[in-house]
Amino acid sequence: MFNPLANRRVVAALAEFGQIALLARDVTASLLKRRVSVRDLLYQIFFIGIKSQSVVLITGAFTGMVLGTQTYMQFHKVKMDTATLAVVGVSMCSELGPVLTALMVAGRVGAAIAAEIGTMRVTEQIDALRTLATHPVDYLVLPRLIAAHIALPILTLESIIVGILASYFVGVNVLGIEPAYLWENMLKYTHQVDLVIGLIKAFVYGGIIALIGCYKGLTCGLGAEGVGRACTEAVVYSSISILIANFFLTLVMGRLVGLL
């Protein structure tokens, strides 16, 4: 009835999902026993957070500008120019800010995590860690997971702020919208809850990026090809997982705050 190849792929995908869930369980147990080194955590926050600034800020700024311009072109037809920034504010806070930031970080950080851990695996450095009585989850996964959980909401907040400011700048200086009403409408229609939803989403996406990157690195195949494949899969799986998670988070949190 079903294609055997398709069946095998479904089984393999479910098995992989189960392995990631087991890794999540291990890292949670490690977190509860406070096995993280502050020094390693600070380095990972630097690597994931500070070094992702430029890519996230550029993405946020141009997304805000494009969204503002597109919205203006539609709203101008019905004389609603000053509502432009309100649309940008709500969209950036609850959807575009967290999702685009996470996708950019997945590309930069997810691949780097998979490559670093994968290379350690194929050069026996992970076995060396184990012989030095160090659990790879404690030393490699936990600091990256905590750092990503901390860094993503901060990066997302920066992206939202820069996106709104860039859109405001284009609206006022290029499109000629009345600045006072533009800003006032944005504050009126963008609620705190939109921002909170965005930051909760960013927190979840940080975990997805770090967990999938670490999992792909820890289980990568041998040789350069294995590491390359692990990097590609880390980015692809993280990006798809973020987009799927975004739908469910929007649905659940929307219901929770009574928006749906």
Added chain:
Amino acid sequence: MIEVRDLNKVFGGQSVLRGVSFRIENGESVAIIGRSGSGKSVLLKHLIGLLQPDSGAVLIDGENIVAMDERQLLRVRRKFGMVFQSAALFDSMTVAENVAFGLRRHEHLTEGEIARRVAGALEMVDLAGTQLKNPAELSGGMRKRAGLARAIVYEPQIVLYDEPTTGLDPIVSDSIDRLMMRVRDQLKVTTVVVTHDMRTARQVGQRVMMLHDKRIYANATPAEIFASTDPVVRQFIDGVADAKESFDFSHG
């Protein structure tokens, strides 16, 4: 004491170890020899729990480590130091950070005490003054030495060596052999060396075990092994390829 009982390991349907059993006493120095691909490194990794067998037991001081999970194994592994074939130094760290890794994670020492212990370990392996170098700046022999310093700095009871002289020229190989003997004699550690270098086996091993056809084929003193008239042992010691291999080689 290390005791292996009826160890079996299969990789992808192919048996690598079948019914391997032996015992290594505290302070003993044993060389495990055998052809490339005979399962020597696989056997060594079972001794420290890096691989789990399909059946059989590995007892370290009477504790069966086969029944342990990864977290329980961490406690047992503190008794071990291991030197890898590729040295497996952490390439994001300096030599000093590599050597200090085990001390920093498991012992509550001051930075001064860590620096003193690291300098002592590096001096023992003739690498004094290389603390700030990166692994990429070291030669193959120096990396092996740094790997050895990392393995002995926290004074383990057992040191495992996986092909310590592979890829090194004869002079550097000899210096590594002397180093292993120095570590064995000064620190009084149990030593297990996996090698296909007959000179290493003769110099470092007080006992030599030969792995052949998935099992321990010979287990004797180096003098007895080197005097053996058994055709399999003899062929390995003399390094003579059989007719089939010569044919295969000549045809690429």
